[in-house]
Amino acid sequence: MGKIIGIDLGTTNSLVAVVDSGIPLVLADDQGRRLTPSVVRVPASGDPVVGWEAKRARAAHPKTTITSIKRFMGRRGGDSDSTKDALGYPVRAEGNAPVTVPLYGREWTPEEVSAEILKVLKTLAGEGMIELPEAAVITVPAYFNDAQRNATRKAGELAGLRVERIINEPTAAALAYGLNSLKEKSKIAVYDLGGGTFDLSILELNKGVFQVLATCGNTRLGGDDIDRALVGFLSEQLGQAGGPAVTKDAGIAARLAEAAEEAKIRLSTETETTIALPFLTPEFSFEFELSREQLECLTKPVVARTREYCLKALTDAGLASEDLDQVILVGGQSRMPLVREFASEIFGCDDGKPELNTTQNPDEAVALGAAIQGGILSGDFSDLLLLDVTPLSLGIETFGGLMNVIIPRNTTIPVKRGEAFTTVADYQKDVLIHVLQGEREKAADNWSLGRFTLEFEPQPKGMAKMGVQFEIDADGILHVLARDIKSGNEKIVEMRSAVDVDDDDVQQMIEESVEHAFDDIEERRCVEAQLRAEQTTEATRKGLETYGGELPGEQRAEIETALAEVAALLTEKEKGGTITAASLKDSNARLDSATQPLAELMMDRVMEQMLENRGVLPG
Ligand code: AMP
Numbered sequence: 001m002g003k004i005i006g007i008d009l010g011t012t013n014s015l016v017a018v019v020d021s022g023i024p025l026v027l028a029d030d031q032g033r034r035l036t037p038s039v040v041r042v043p044a045s046g047d048p049v050v051g052w053e054a055k056r057a058r059a060a061h062p063k064t065t066i067t068s069i070k071r072f073m074g075r076r077g078g079d080s081d082s083t084k085d086a087l088g089y090p091v092r093a094e095g096n097a098p099v100t101v102p103l104y105g106r107e108w109t110p111e112e113v114s115a116e117i118l119k120v121l122k123t124l125a126g127e128g129m130i131e132l133p134e135a136a137v138i139t140v141p142a143y144f145n146d147a148q149r150n151a152t153r154k155a156g157e158l159a160g161l162r163v164e165r166i167i168n169e170p171t172a173a174a175l176a177y178g179l180n181s182l183k184e185k186s187k188i189a190v191y192d193l194g195g196g197t198f199d200l201s202i203l204e205l206n207k208g209v210f211q212v213l214a215t216c217g218n219t220r221l222g223g224d225d226i227d228r229a230l231v232g233f234l235s236e237q238l239g240q241a242g243g244p245a246v247t248k249d250a251g252i253a254a255r256l257a258e259a260a261e262e263a264k265i266r267l268s269t270e271t272e273t274t275i276a277l278p279f280l281t282p283e284f285s286f287e288f289e290l291s292r293e294q295l296e297c298l299t300k301p302v303v304a305r306t307r308e309y310c311l312k313a314l315t316d317a318g319l320a321s322e323d324l325d326q327v328i329l330v331g332g333q334s335r336m337p338l339v340r341e342f343a344s345e346i347f348g349c350d351d352g353k354p355e356l357n358t359t360q361n362p363d364e365a366v367a368l369g370a371a372i373q374g375g376i377l378s379g380d381f382s383d384l385l386l387l388d389v390t391p392l393s394l395g396i397e398t399f400g401g402l403m404n405v406i407i408p409r410n411t412t413i414p415v416k417r418g419e420a421f422t423t424v425a426d427y428q429k430d431v432l433i434h435v436l437q438g439e440r441e442k443a444a445d446n447w448s449l450g451r452f453t454l455e456f457e458p459q460p461k462g463m464a465k466m467g468v469q470f471e472i473d474a475d476g477i478l479h480v481l482a483r484d485i486k487s488g489n490e491k492i493v494e495m496r497s498a499v500d501v502d503d504d505d506v507q508q509m510i511e512e513s514v515e516h517a518f519d520d521i522e523e524r525r526c527v528e529a530q531l532r533a534e535q536t537t538e539a540t541r542k543g544l545e546t547y548g549g550e551l552p553g554e555q556r557a558e559i560e561t562a563l564a565e566v567a568a569l570l571t572e573k574e575k576g577g578t579i580t581a582a583s584l585k586d587s588n589a590r591l592d593s594a595t596q597p598l599a600e601l602m603m604d605r606v607m608e609q610m611l612e613n614r615g616v617l618p619g
Contacts (some may be wrong), residue, residue: 002131002133002134002135002378003018003019003129003133003135003374003377003378003379004131004135004136004137004164004371004374004378005017005018005121005122005125005135005136005137005329005370005371005374006018006024006136006137006172006279006367006368006369006370006372006373006374007118007121007136007137007138007139007156007236007367007370008138008139008169008172008366008367008370008373009038009070009114009117009118009138009139009152009155010038010070010195010209011038011068011070011071011194011196011197011222011224011559012037012038012067012068012194012195012196012223012224012332013035013036013037013038013332013363013550014035014036014037014038014117014118014121015034015035015036015121015197015363015364015366016036016121016122016124016125016365017364017367017368017369017370017371018125018129018133018371018374019371019372019374019375019380020148022375022380023370024176024368024371024372024375024563025371026364026367026368027124027125027127029051029124030127033052034363034364035363036050036051036052036117036120036121036124037051037054037055037134038067038068038069038070038114038117039050039051039054039055039058039065039066039067040054040065040066040069040113040116041053041054041057041058041061041064041066042064042065042066042103042104042108042607043064043102048116049117050117050119050120051117051120058088058254059251059254059255059258059510060251062088062089062250062251062253062254063088063089063090063250064089064103064104065088066089066101066108066113067087067088067089068087068195068196068224069101069110069113069114069117069358069590070110070114070196070197071196071219071220072091072099072101072110073110073111073114073144073148073151073152073155074110074144074145074146074147074148074149074150074151074152075093075098075099075110075147075148076093076095076096076097076098076099077092077093077094077095077096077097077098077099077146078095078096080535088253088254089101089103090102092107098110100495104407110149110151110155111151111154111155111158112155112158112422112441114151114152114155115155115156115158115159116159116531118136118138118155118156118158118159118161119160121157122136122159122160123162130477133161134160134161134162135161135162135163135164135374136153136156136162136163136164136166136370136374137163137164137165137166137167137370137371137374137377138153138156138163138166138167138370138375139166139167139168139169139172139366139367139369139370140152140166140168140169141168141169141197141199141217141219142168142169142170142199142201142212142217142391143197143199143215143216143217143218143391144476145392145447146453146476146477146478146495149166149475149476149477150477152166152352153166153475159189164374164377165373165374165377165474165475166475166476167369167370167373168199168201168212168215169194169197169199169330169366170190170192170199170200170201170212170215170291170330170367171190171201171203171204171212171369172365172366172367172369172370172372172373173190173192173328173330173360173366173369174188174190174201174203174205174328174369175364175368175369175372175373175522176328176360176364176368176369176372177190177326177328177357177365177369178363182263185204185205185206186204186205186207186325186326187202187203187204187213187319187323187324187325188203188205188324188325188326188327188328188354188357189201189202189203189310189313189314189324189326189327189328189354190202190203190327190328190330191306191310191327191328191329191330191331191334191343191346192217192329192330192331192334192366193221193222193223193306193330193331193333193334193339193373194222194223194330194331194332194333195222195223195224195331195332195333196218196219196220196222196223196224196232197217197218197219197221198217198218198221198222198306198309198331199215199216199217199306200215200216200217200306200309200313201214201215201216201313202214202215202308202313202314202316202317202319202324211412212410212412213316213317213318213410214313214314214316214317214410215313215391215410216309216310216312216313216316216472218305219308221302221305221306222331222333222503223261223264223331223332223333225302226262226264226299226302226303226336227257227261227264229298229299229301229302230260230263230264230295230298231246231253231256231257231260233298234259234260234275234288235247235256236257237288238256238280238286241286242284243280243281243284243286244280244281244284252280253279255277255280256277257569259275259276259277260275263275263290263295264295264336264480266338267290267291267292267295267336268335268336270292271291271292271293272289272290272291272292273289273290274287274288274289274290275287275288275289275290291460292337295338296338296572299338300338303336303338303339303342304342305338306342306343306346307342307346310343310346310347311346316409316410317410321346321347321348321354322348322353322354324347324352324353324354325353325354325355326355326356326357326387326586327343327344327347327349327354327355327356327357327359328357328358328365329343329356329357329358329360329362330360330365330366331361331362331363331483332362332363334358334362335362340356340358343356344356348573380396390408390409390410390411390413390415390472390476391409391410392405392409392437392439392447393405393407393408393409393437393438393439394407394435394436394437394440394470394472394478395407395435395436395470396421396433396434396435396436397434397436398421398442398443399424399527399531400527400528400531401442401443401444401527402435402441402442402443402444402524402528402532403438403440403442403445404419406419406468407470407471407472409439413472413473413474413476414471414472414474415470415471415472415593416469416470416471416474417469417470418467418468418469418470418481419464419467419468420463420465420467420468420485421461421465421466421467421468422460422461422462422465422466423456423459423461423463423464424461424465425461425604426460426461427458427459427460428456428458428459428461429455429456429458430453430454430456431453431454431456431466432451432452432453433452433453433454433468433480433605433616434450434451435449435450435451435478435480435493435495436448436449437449438513439512439513439519440513440516440520441520441523441524442511442520442523442524445512445516445520449478449495450493452480452483452491452493453480454466454482454483454489454490454491454551455489456484456487457484457486457487457489459486461602464484464486465484465485465486466482466483466484466485467481467482467483467485467487468480468481468482469481469482469483477494477495478494478495479492479493479494479495479496480492480493480495481493493583516613522580522581525581525585526573526579526580526581526584528581529581529584529585529588530570530573530584532588533566533569533570533584533587533588533591534570535593536566536588536592536595537563537566537567537570537591540559540563540591540595541563543567543595543598543599543602544556544559544560544598546602547598547601547602548598550601551597551598551601555594555597555598558594559591559594559595559598561594562587562590562591562593562594562595563591563594565585565587566588566591567581569584569587
């Protein structure tokens with residue numbers, strides 16, 4: 001097998017690395033630069049320009065220079081990003097159609113734009129090799145959903161690369177870390193704050209096996225938000241100094257954004273810096289002294305937002321921070337001293353355990369890890385194994401509109417799990433399988449990944465058996481198999497694009513699941529009690545019809561009363577009234593107890609019938 005390159009396809013910058021003679025290396029361009037800005041400029045004619053040149057051209061051509069395209073990967077109109085207006089170039093985000101960038105009469109898909117970046121990285125890698133690489137491992141944020149992962153894979157293919165694996169960025173960073181300072185057994189947190197995304201992963205490293213215990217994060221939180229806060233502040237200062245309105249001129253906005261980011265980066269090593277923007281208009285130049293303290297004051301709320309994800313991941317992994325050995329910092333934005341202070345404070349690193357590890361070059365760890373994964377796949381590192389986990393639970397909708405989880409959140413992948421289901425109606429000809437992703441108890445509150453129908457051999461209800469199997473492959477892509485067990489008729493559906501994913505991101509899903517946990521559980525109990533009540537009332541009515549005459553009047557009346565009580569609650573629920581699970585359960589229990597004599601009588605009659613059929617009964 002040829003070399004497999006590792007690519008960190010970042011929101012702001014991208015990198016390519018490869019394992020050479022057992023050593024992972026980030027590759028540099030002919031000027032020694034290891035970062036390639038994830039910026040693509042589309043000229044009126046000719047090929048797109050990518051990287052440093054495109055980044056430089058942004059101020060002069062903001063409307064045709066595409067930045068942060070990663071935010072739109074696998075996204076649809078209804079899903080659109082709140083930051084799209086601030087990017088300077090046009091973005092078409094309509095209805096359920098994939099987001100595109102319309103430029104010079106052509107609709108650029110995010111995959112095509114990313115492919116331009118990947119082509120440049122492929123060529124860069126090829127310069128140091130005997131032949132152009134054909135295969136790659138590409139990283140994505142842990143919270144990318146299926147559609148976003150698939151879009152990344154497609155971008156790789158459009159760039160002429162065979163995409164061997166899509167792996168999570170923090171996992172890749174941990175791989176890079178693990179190769180250098182791997183203890184026999186340790187637990188680490190990877191705090192990854194990049195340009196556009198924040199990820200927190202907790203991993204266990206055990207004798208060369210990497211396992212992700214939990215991941216948590218936000219695909220819309222990163223250095224760009226810090227830049228935005230600073231740009232807002234500088235725009236005000238500019239206005240007060242009598243300067244032009246930034247919002248009215250895309251060129252000025254782009255210059256200000258660039259100057260703000262540069263100042264932010266300088267303030268990671270300096271305590272004061274000057275922002276100078278000469279001749280914003282022929283008659284106006286802007287100059288401003290910014291201190292690190294001011295920057296920290298402005299951006300503290302952004303950095304503070306990372307705390308909740310750290311705590312959530314610890315809870316999910318069932319760990320306290322003192323159980324961790326290391327917290328490693330990844331992503332360009334983690335170079336900011338304020339970010340380091342926060343991470344240290346969140347995990348209590350001041351006492352020395354866990355240790356705050358900043359030995360990794362935060363920009364390069366992810367690409368190095370991707371290259372190591374490439375090395376593992378091509379056999380360069382045979383004693384390492386990588387285990388990843390699902391970020392959200394996957395399941396199907398069942399009776400009563402509930403979510404039935406088949407693969408729970410944080411399950412190690414690849415994974416295959418199945419369950420058997422039955423039908424609710426007599427002689428049902430088909431069943432609709434509604435595949436869901438999320439943490440909520442009610443199906444409607446989760447993300448809909450897709451629906452398909454499985455045809456059935458009609459049978460009485462409860463007799464038909466259907467097997468549903470979920471398989472998540474090594475790339476995190478879900479394949480759903482549904483089979484009618486009797487006829488063997490089956491369907492396999494690959495959830496390639498998560499078409500119906502609504503615009504809530506994963507984080508919101510998790511937050512909501514925590515927020516609504518109490519109500520959700522109550523709702524589930526209520527639906528379960530309702531289903532039970534429906535089954536029992538139907539069976540009791542049938543029993544009364546056939547055997548009711550044989551019961552003493554008092555017992556009959558008791559059953560009728562209990563039945564009426566349950567029926568009243570069911571009607572109330574149907575009308576949308578609020579009834580508690582507890583009240584339904586109590587009524588169910590009263591009905592159960594009232595029907596005891598009827599159940600015994602029915603059992604006796606069934607037994608008699610059986611014995612009679614066998615000819616054992618005298619007479
Ligand atoms: P990444 O997505 O990991 O490439 O991170 C890019 C983000 O890191 C951008 O928002 C950069 O402005 C930011 N960044 C890069 N270097 C520094 C630095 N030295 N100090 C603060 N932020 C930085």
